Amino acid sequence: MSAQTKRLIKKLINYSGIFFFILAAAMLWWQLRDYSLTDIFHSIADIPLRHLAAACLACLAGYLVLSLYDYLALNYVGGRVTWWKWMLAGMLGFAISNNAGNAAISGGAIRYRLYTRWRIRGGDIFKMLTLSGLTYFLGVAAIVVVGYFLIPHDTVAQSAGLSMGLGWLFGICLALILTYFLVTIIFQKKSIKIGNLLFQVPTPKTATLQILLGITDSVLAGLVLYFCLTPFVSIPFGTFIGLFVIAQATGIFSQVPGGIGVFETIFLAALPDTVDKASVFGALLAYRIIYYVLPLIGVGGLFFIYERWLRSKMKQWAAQAKQEFTQIQQKIKNTAKKVRKTNKK
Numbered sequence: 001m002s003a004q005t006k007r008l009i010k011k012l013i014n015y016s017g018i019f020f021f022i023l024a025a026a027m028l029w030w031q032l033r034d035y036s037l038t039d040i041f042h043s044i045a046d047i048p049l050r051h052l053a054a055a056c057l058a059c060l061a062g063y064l065v066l067s068l069y070d071y072l073a074l075n076y077v078g079g080r081v082t083w084w085k086w087m088l089a090g091m092l093g094f095a096i097s098n099n100a101g102n103a104a105i106s107g108g109a110i111r112y113r114l115y116t117r118w119r120i121r122g123g124d125i126f127k128m129l130t131l132s133g134l135t136y137f138l139g140v141a142a143i144v145v146v147g148y149f150l151i152p153h154d155t156v157a158q159s160a161g162l163s164m165g166l167g168w169l170f171g172i173c174l175a176l177i178l179t180y181f182l183v184t185i186i187f188q189k190k191s192i193k194i195g196n197l198l199f200q201v202p203t204p205k206t207a208t209l210q211i212l213l214g215i216t217d218s219v220l221a222g223l224v225l226y227f228c229l230t231p232f233v234s235i236p237f238g239t240f241i242g243l244f245v246i247a248q249a250t251g252i253f254s255q256v257p258g259g260i261g262v263f264e265t266i267f268l269a270a271l272p273d274t275v276d277k278a279s280v281f282g283a284l285l286a287y288r289i290i291y292y293v294l295p296l297i298g299v300g301g302l303f304f305i306y307e308r309w310l311r312s313k314m315k316q317w318a319a320q321a322k323q324e325f326t327q328i329q330q331k332i333k334n335t336a337k338k339v340r341k342t343n344k345k
Helices: 003-031 037-045 051-077 083-100 104-119 122-150 160-186 205-228 235-255 262-270 277-344
Strands: 193-195 198-199
Touching: 037 083, 037 277, 051 083, 051 122, 051 277, 083 104, 083 277, 104 122, 122 160, 122 198, 122 205, 122 235, 160 205, 198 235, 205 235, 205 277, 235 262
Parallel strands: none
Antiparallel strands: 193 198
């Protein structure tokens, strides 16, 4: 492949996010054209407080689980940091990448800043990001496989686009899981060299933990929306989580930051026409606020406090070092004076 072709493919990938965002915005407008902004805001206000509280608790549990991605990845590379450090890095990294998109760049940048400060090597950080990405997609793939049997196919058939790709999506996800497990079994304790980095093939135990962690993460994220949605739509949780993961995965692959617009479009298109779309869209907005905006503010605040504390500590360490250096200089001068006096005698 020529360098020009590579540049063209890279540009197409970068600009695909804009294309999907415009397409999703147009489809959203078409589906919500009969509703006013007032209808949508009223639907958010109509969500019972107990449902909002349950959604917030599910969000908190979800981000605690997300931090375990970093714990698992640290164990994979043999890194060791204090528990609150990997929790902060994990939650902040996902809070940023969930909103900004391009998780490897946005979430990876903040992890690189923190973990290099905590004496984790750059190559190991890259391995951690790779394993975390695999963990997420393995969890998504597992839920898609299970969701394929839980989603009523007559419901999905109402949308030609969803119905067309569902079978292929199921086959790809199943093949991905089986292939990954086969690789971990056949190539146990072996390494794969990618570029200048040597990746140890995960054990079957690690692969199992990855899938369980990825499933738990997606289920908790889905519960945030489910609690906001159930006051307006009666839908079995098994059917819901299948639709949720498919919409979420589509939003990620679209390259649109946070999958905004794409996720909502897929989800609205999958629901029956009899559902009040304004109420559903209101629930989707509440989900966005709870799962995306609030964690970014909360964990971002913790990061700000940590940075301020670290700066004050660094100033304190610098002052102590300066004081100790001054004392050492004074001792050297005093010793030199004593030596000179001794020599004169």
